[in-house]
Amino acid sequence: MKCPRCKVVLVVGNRAGIWIDACGQCDGVWLGRGEVEKYFRLAQKELNEHEARLVRSERATWFRSLRGWLKG
Numbered sequence: 001m002k003c004p005r006c007k008v009v010l011v012v013g014n015r016a017g018i019w020i021d022a023c024g025q026c027d028g029v030w031l032g033r034g035e036v037e038k039y040f041r042l043a044q045k046e047l048n049e050h051e052a053r054l055v056r057s058e059r060a061t062w063f064r065s066l067r068g069w070l071k072g
């Protein structure tokens with residue numbers, strides 16, 4: 001899969017059982033349809049402080065990416 005914005009190949013990573021496609025160029029984070037739900041559920045759960053911070057920051061990045069993508 002390629003970044004819809006940069007057209008570079010995304011790096012696939014797995015955090016807490018959720019598959020995430022990340023773009024090294026724009027720092028965008030892309031999730032599959034089912035993964036989005038899992039991801040938001042996880043963000044609301046009690047994680048350790050470090051993990052929770054990571055999820056929140058990635059969610060913010062993902063929202064930015066989605067906005068940019070929709071704008072074209």
Ligand SMILES: [Zn+2]
Binds near residue numbers: 003004006024028
């Ligand atoms: Zn990108």
